[in-house]
Amino acid sequence: MHVDDAILSRKSVRRFLPEPVSLETVEHLLKVAGRAPSGSNIQPWRVHVVGGRARERLSDAIMAAFDAGTADHRPEYHYYPEHWFEPYLGRRRRCGYGLYESLGIQRDDKQKRLEQMRRNYLFFDAPVGMIVTIDRRLEAGSYMDTGMLIQSILVAARGQGLHTCAQAAFAWYHDIIREQLGLDDNELVLCGIALGHEDPEAPENHFITEREPIEAFTTFHGFV
Structure with missing residues (x-):
């Protein structure tokens, strides 16, 4: 696949088929993505790949916490601004409203919106999940570096005929992820990534x- 086609066909897939993805395929796309640039080549990232029972255990633990209430769970970094302003607020709303509309969820239906949010922690049924971390002792430049790794993973996945969804939602449950995956104390959870084969019949996957x-x-x- 030409790199232009890989980038242009990349999208956030929110429902995957149960078709497995081989370890060899995951290793290949991570080797490719590992060529992402970083300042002075420090490569500040780590990727924890979960599949099978490990993925199920992680999902079960996070969903149990989600169902119990999210008040005690916060990410260790600020992904969004505390106070929204234009043009970003309008773009965010159009994205959220468009997704819910594709699923037939009304804007005031909080229960169904919560149910859709909960599906994040199933990796949207993808057979492979990734948790991306960064060394918390580093600075803003390393966040940019790790963003380039994440984009490289998403594009490399398209090169293998796969789809992905980058999921900042996992950062809210860093304490559970740390316990489940045995993360080093210096690893800060940035996001998750769902990886697998797109369900082409799912209406949410037609929302671009x-x-x-x-x-x-x-x-x-x-x-000139």
């Missing part, structure tokens, strides 16, 4: 988010 035209985010200097 819009993108701004390059004129909206690019300024050219020195071009």
Whole structure:
């Protein structure tokens, strides 16, 4: 697959088929993604891959905590701003409303919205899950580096005919993940990634988010 096609066909898949993904395939795409750049080549990331019973145990533990209430669970970093403002608020709302509309969930149906949120912790039924961490002693540049690794994983997966969903939702349950996977104390949980074969019949997988035209985010200097 041409790299342009891999990038353009990448999307957040939220329902996967039960078809397995081999360990060899996962190892291959991680070797490819591991070529992501990082400042001074420090490679500040770690990836914990879960499948089979390990994935089930992790999902079960997180969903039990989710069902008990989320008040005691917070990520160790700020993903979103405390106070939203435009144009980001509008983009976020269009994304959320569009997803729920594809699923037939009304905006005021809190129960069904919670049920959909809960599916994050099943890795949306994907056979393979990943937890991406960063060494907490590092600084902002290493977050950018790890973001490039994550994007490389998503694109490399397309090269293998697979789909993914990057899931910041896992950061809320870092304490459970730490216990389940035996993370080092210096590992800060950034996100999860669901990996597998897309369910083409799932309506939520037909929801494609819009993108701004390059004129909206690019300024050219020195071009005639």
